[in-house]
Amino acid sequence: MNHNPTSGRATPQRSMSRITSAAAIWFVLAGLSSGQENPTALVGEPGKQIETTMQTADSAEVGYLIYLPDNYDSKERWPLMLFLHGRGESFGPLSLVAKWGPPRFAARGDELPYILVSPQCPKDDSWSSPTQQARLVELLDAITTQYNVDEKQVLLTGLSMGGFGSWRLAADHPQRFAAVVPICGGGEPADAEKLKGLPIWVFHGDKDGAVPVERSVEMVDAIKQAGGELIRYTSLEHVGHNSWSPAYAIPELYAWLNEQRRD
Numbered sequence: 001m002n003h004n005p006t007s008g009r010a011t012p013q014r015s016m017s018r019i020t021s022a023a024a025i026w027f028v029l030a031g032l033s034s035g036q037e038n039p040t041a042l043v044g045e046p047g048k049q050i051e052t053t054m055q056t057a058d059s060a061e062v063g064y065l066i067y068l069p070d071n072y073d074s075k076e077r078w079p080l081m082l083f084l085h086g087r088g089e090s091f092g093p094l095s096l097v098a099k100w101g102p103p104r105f106a107a108r109g110d111e112l113p114y115i116l117v118s119p120q121c122p123k124d125d126s127w128s129s130p131t132q133q134a135r136l137v138e139l140l141d142a143i144t145t146q147y148n149v150d151e152k153q154v155l156l157t158g159l160s161m162g163g164f165g166s167w168r169l170a171a172d173h174p175q176r177f178a179a180v181v182p183i184c185g186g187g188e189p190a191d192a193e194k195l196k197g198l199p200i201w202v203f204h205g206d207k208d209g210a211v212p213v214e215r216s217v218e219m220v221d222a223i224k225q226a227g228g229e230l231i232r233y234t235s236l237e238h239v240g241h242n243s244w245s246p247a248y249a250i251p252e253l254y255a256w257l258n259e260q261r262r263d
Helices: 094-099 101-107 130-146 161-172 189-195 214-225 251-259
Strands: 019-021 049-055 061-067 078-084 115-119 149-159 179-183 200-205 231-236
Touching (some): 061 101, 078 130, 078 161, 094 115, 101 115, 101 149, 161 179, 200 214
Parallel strands (some): 149 179
Antiparallel strands (some): 061 115
């Protein structure tokens, strides 16, 4: 992974839905099965991040960014990362989703080793709501069906509102993810039993004035008390709510993610 972020530094301590393009880029890939032609034209161009939309079962249109690795092809399976943005990125065009984190790296030309999917949450809803959670599952189903995804390496991360959404999605579907990275979010400690077997790396700034750091600490403590041994927590010292900039700038995070795989 040629990733060299320069911003921030931490103190030690990824039913069939119809996909249509919102961009003018279409890349038709070979079928996933040998000797068969893929019946669906896939959106995307290796090495680029584009904007597209999905029509959901409840007739909503979900906009999202999708990035395919530079050497993507349909002859091997690829890790998938699902990124959930924060509240601020709901108020604006779809391109605003690339303001922070992995989609920002893809937009600036970094080479990422996985398919990256970054949807946009409506401004009048949140990632933790049942409606958005159902649409995220539908989006995951569509992507894993239409692209050659390694379902043993599906990664989930989100910041702030997306951190809350990541905790909720992971708790309700722990079997789908190889690893989860919730940043300055919070979940329900009662979900600890469902999360204890999932590799999770939590980040939170110790000076966060928007989401109390206790929201992350209580999740980490609850999972440990439930017997979880795969939970990690990094307290970002002297960092406020924007803990995602230093968190996503840690090279060790990506090395750790690349190692995670469901048995």
